[in-house]
Amino acid sequence: MSADLFDFFTHHELPTPTVGIDEARRLMSENFGFGCEIAELGSQQDQNFMVSDGEGAAPIGILKLSNPAFTEAEIDLQDLAAQTVADREPTLRIPRVVVGPRGPMSGWWDTTQGRIHARVIAYVSGSTLMGSRHLSPRTVARMGELAAKVSLALRDVRHPATARVLQWDLRHADRVIATLLPDEPDPEMRRLVSAATDAARSRLDAVSARLPQQVGHFDLTDDNVIAPSTPAALPDAVIDFGDVAESWAVGEIAVTVSSLLHHDGLTPADALPAIRAFHQARPLSDDEVEALWPLVVLRGVVLVLSGRHQVRLDAQNGYADAALDRELRILQQAVSVPLTVLGEFTRRAVGLAPRSRPAWNGVPFIGGLSDAVVIDAGTTSPLNDEGRWLDPNALDAAALAALDTGAQAAIAPAWRPRLTGAALRTPEVPATVPTALTVWLTAPVTVDVPSGGRLVATAHGFTVASGEHELRFHTAGSEPGVVPARTPVDVQLVVAGTDEVPLRVDPRYTTGWQILAGDPGPALGLPATALDADDDDTLALRERVLAEVQEHYYADPPRIERGWREFLADLDGRVYLDMVNNVASVGHAHPTIVEAANRQMHLLNTNSRFNYRVIADFAERVAATLPDGLDTVFFVNSGSEATDLAIRIAMAATGRTDIVAMREAYHGWTFASDAVSTSIADNPNALSTRPAWVHTVDAANSYRGVHRGPDAVEYAPEAVRVIDDLAAAGTPLAGFICESFFGNAGGVALPDGYLNQVYAAVRRHGGLAIADEVQVGYGRLGEWFWGFQQQDAVPDVVAVAKSVGAGQPIGIVVTRRDIADRYRTEGYFFSSTGGSPVSSAIGLAVLDVIEREGLQENARVTGAHLKARLLGLADAHPIVGTVHGSGLYLGLEFVRDRVTLEPATEETAAICDRLLTLGVVMQPTGDFLNVLKIKPPLVVTRESVDYFVDALDRVLTTGW
Structure with missing residues (x-):
């Protein structure tokens, strides 16, 4: 590497230049022959100003004063990369250096702080995704698409300055962390980043030598893309090529994914559209998929340590200070699911071959269970009729009833989503898939520990370790090795040495968790349960056999198979609040209605003549x-x-x-x-x-x-x-x-x-x-x-x-x-x-x-409360035009302008989609489809309408 190129490990303290506005304006005139108005912008290590040619005029560009540590060759590399992407991806808006009265506005300035390189890069209209507002799946996917476009455009770029060593180059993440970690004063933060780093490095080391390298942008984040200022527009511009270097190619999408994780409601699973879009355009290898999430974690660690270091170094840097919470959330989300799980989850999602799963092929630890009664706790099970799924004891009661009628054992299988005991009004996807089989026995049973196996008492019960597997029994208060009678015992089959596996997991990550935990049935002498659920072809079948004009709600709808009162439940056991369904006027599956239909069907149903x-x-x-x-x-x-x-x-x-x-x-x-x-x-x-x-x-x-x-x-x-x-x-x-x-x-x-x-x-x-x-x-x-x-x-x-x-x-x-x-x-x-x-x-x-049941009165009272709360949203959200209606027939009208009443059609559709992710079913109405048609079942409660308004307020506050 040229000794002149930047090396973070010899310049790890990089305070931004602090040239004053008056000086910057003067130097613009002296060096570029351009009189202008400027306003300072934020930056972590450079200094940026917005440039216009007069007060109140539209901006023409961004004046970037590069950190003095960066060489002219590196700045030339940045310009080359921007030019290359612009030439090869003409559909993207890529800013160039502005040409002024004396030619391109780029050169070295002698400032009061020494010699600094200055460039005016063309202003790109629109807005970034900066901040932590929610990003729609379309926008998330677009981020992955942009990352792929840039990666492909730069794949064969060569330049002497690509050997620069940046703190953001994920190849050097462990060295960056080792450099910054000793200066971190918070012991809790040190523990968090150390554990995250160790987990990521242990997985990355296995594949890092095989990862392809190339020149990349490596900062294609939410802050560095721009979308046109039109409703529902997707980003089409990429800015800030300041981190261009050579590194692992997969780092491009890893950086992009990390930038998504601080946005409201975004989890690793919600980043999947970006990964899929990247993979579709620029396929990821097995090794790159294995490396992706460890790199996301390391990016999060580097962001956290670097941001905190920069604030300590440069207390006046408001830009870096404001980013601290966002950067910590990126790291917290990146480590919220084990890397092994995320790796397998991602492999499946992009269509790569699955890894092998744990499976028990030995002698059962318990005999005599092959004729156990199997209890279905899923959405369509009769067990959950008449709202019994709301009773947390319903599954236990059903199992005990089976024992009382002569069964030796009752089981609820692992890996089948359970509605029984599900929570209502959940803004996050609930954990409904059991990783454990639940068993009830008529009499206590001692587990047969195989030869060479070990019985270990644990905080949750006991574990039988045998070879590559552990059978974990979750049962409080029982003697180790003994499965008690008439008590629900959760049994997991996990890979030996695996950290604790939750008893319930988010259904989106099921395939990922199955790399760590398998079907415990055969270890208990039960038939194996197929872990791969059949692909649900319901929507495809509907679209194939129904007329296209017979539409359905949502582009990618959940499969709803049960209703109760004002609630709907899908096959994954998630419960939604139904705020649109006046068809189910007295509530879904009302027992009085069901009984009336059942009784009359037993008697007569015929021609009305x-x-x-x-x-x-x-x-x-x-x-x-x-x-x-x-x-x-x-x-x-x-x-x-x-x-x-x-x-x-x-x-x-x-x-x-x-x-x-x-x-x-x-x-x-x-x-x-x-x-x-x-x-x-x-x-x-x-x-x-x-x-x-x-x-x-x-x-x-x-x-x-x-x-x-x-x-x-x-x-x-x-x-x-x-x-x-x-x-x-x-x-x-x-x-x-x-x-x-x-x-x-x-x-x-x-x-x-x-x-x-x-x-x-x-x-x-x-x-x-x-x-x-x-x-x-x-x-x-x-x-x-x-x-x-x-x-x-x-x-x-x-x-x-x-x-x-x-x-x-x-x-x-x-x-x-x-x-x-x-x-x-x-x-x-x-x-x-x-x-x-x-x-x-x-x-x-x-x-x-x-x-x-006084449902007209409920419509009057609960409806009045709901309308008052909806009217209150107008004070905080200009998009709210007015609230129409009476009782439980209300309409919340969205407008882009309260004077012209321009309908917010695209926004309304997106708001409905976002509400669904928060567990609320809502749809638009009106000639312009800009009105929420709020007409829930007449049994809806005050608690439910409050949840709806709170969810709507969150959407209007954090975006859609």
């Missing part, structure tokens, strides 16, 4: 909730069918075909209901494709419609004029249809008096007023059982569904007897399964539950 009691009882109960006169009921199977039938009734009753509908509404997918649906979110061509018999009036949205605030009183007179003008033109309408509470827009209340004025005009010309209550009816609004009651109006025809059946497909149309009789002019009506015995029994049970 037969004569049976329950359909009449149900119709009578529904009619009793409505104003006098609305007493005649039609049963169908969905909201679409209900609004379709309501329209046909209006046409038949009046002998006319023209319908007036409100714009921006959704009424269904059948021919007639779709014809009057004008929401462009559901159909971008909705307005231009309406049939001639459909006429529309403005959406009466007082927040973002054509008339806002107090001016919203204009909507009703304008709608009346449309109706009057149609009659005057010789096309009097058959009816007017609208949601009585503007549900599709997120629960926007219609202006006071709107329905009374419009209904009066409709009736004046002989038409019928249709209230679409599909979304808001049945007590969801809290103050009112029906949405039209908020308007103190009475329609002629009411269509309702969703809440009616609590998940059972039931649609209802209610009208007056005289109107219903006129429908006979169209012939007869029937719906084979509309109002079937089972549907009717369920419908009656839903009304019983709403009344008995």
Whole structure:
């Protein structure tokens, strides 16, 4: 190596230059012939200024005063690397040296602090990912893609200065740590970094000699990429080539991954999209995968020690001081999962062959268990019906019940996710996969210690060590070697000498943990359990056999297989808070509903044209909730069918075909209901494709419609004029249809008096007023059982569904007897399964539950609390435009500007995705898909809505 090149180990104290702003401005003029305004920026070892050509003007570049320890050759290397990446990756924005009045603004300055190299590097517009805000999986993947692009672009660069020795070169991490560690004053910090370093080095040493080397950026971090300043934009610029050198090529992605780990909610598993994206473009070898996470750990150690050292050396360096917490979190996350686990987890994730797993092939330690009762604690197990999974003792009770009925033993297998005992409202992915088999015995059993084996008492029970394996029995208070009776004992099979393996692990790391712990079943005389779960092809099958237009929530949805009250559970045993599901009106799997369906199914379920009691009882109960006169009921199977039938009734009753509908509404997918649906979110061509018999009036949205605030009183007179003008033109309408509470827009209340004025005009010309209550009816609004009651109006025809059946497909149309009789002019009506015995029994049970459990009152009280808390978010988050709605039908509208009301469409989608990672199911609505449609099951509790708002506040605070 040239003696002139920088060597950290002879210059490990690198205080940044501290040239004053006035001096820097003067030297810009003297050396580059450029008069400018400058403002100082942060840096760890260089000094940076933002440069503009006048006060308030847009920046033109970054003035970088390189640390005097760096040579001209090294600066030339940095410029060469930037130029090479720019030439070879034209899709990336790479800053170049700015050309000024006297040529490129680069050269040596004589400053009050000595001779310093100065360059003005072109300003790249946009923003970095600096800070610890959350990064979406798309952004994480993009970081890996950028690292691969840069690595490939620089793979054949040669330059004399690549031999520089930097503290950030991970080949020298152990020397850097050895240099800095003795000066670290905090003993706890010394212990942390020493343990981390030892673990990383022990794994890295096995492969380091085989790792390929090349020139790289090696600082492609969240601070050194820039994304355009547009919503949901991904980084497309790479800056700061100050750490260019030759090192292990895998260090490029290791540095990038480390920079992700301090961001809110990011764990090693969440960095996987970056690793996959890198591997896809620039495949990692087996050795590089083995080295990756140890290098991430060493990077974290170097960051922590260097940052703390720099702050002690340069107390005025606010940039370095501000980074200390972030750097410590990187290290803490990097060591949060054992490196062996992360290595295998990553190998599997990128498609490399798995390592061998521990497996017991010897004589069982316990005999007589081959006929043990196997207890399934998974999501779909009957054990977890009726919310029993919330009982932490449910699994134990089931096992003891099996013993009481004659079983010699009961077991719950290892490596199968357990819902039983799962926690509610978890912002992190919970540990639901057991690494241990749990066994219950009818009588105590002494373990047979094999010849050459050892029995060791431990803090958790005892361990039988035999050859390469250890069988660990977790049982408190028992004699070593004895498995007690009628007590749950967790048994693990682990590689001998392995540190403690948690009894439950995050399902994302299952394949990684299986490199350390295997199936203990054969060691207990039980059949082996397959450790590799079958790939879940549910989503692929759905997309193959269902029409593409029949969409699903989320691009990569969890597989939901159980619901209870306001909760949903996936196959991995994670529980989500369901804040969007008004279909499950009285809660998922409500026992009263289940029992009603079960009982009626035992009796009769047939065509609704037969004569049976329950359909009449149900119709009578529904009619009793409505104003006098609305007493005649039609049963169908969905909201679409209900609004379709309501329209046909209006046409038949009046002998006319023209319908007036409100714009921006959704009424269904059948021919007639779709014809009057004008929401462009559901159909971008909705307005231009309406049939001639459909006429529309403005959406009466007082927040973002054509008339806002107090001016919203204009909507009703304008709608009346449309109706009057149609009659005057010789096309009097058959009816007017609208949601009585503007549900599709997120629960926007219609202006006071709107329905009374419009209904009066409709009736004046002989038409019928249709209230679409599909979304808001049945007590969801809290103050009112029906949405039209908020308007103190009475329609002629009411269509309702969703809440009616609590998940059972039931649609209802209610009208007056005289109107219903006129429908006979169209012939007869029937719906084979509309109002079937089972549907009717369920419908009656839903009304019983709403009344008995006070769910309308819960909607009023809990909904009011929820709305107040949502309104409170507006004080801290400018993206919150307003909160619509009443009770448990609310809409939180997101805008980019509270004056222009530009909808935050992309942001809303990303917010919903981030909420899912925090355990909350939420989806957007509205024509611009910028409104959260908040309509949870009516049983939702105050604790749950508080969790939702807290999660939402976290998302709005830390990013999405």
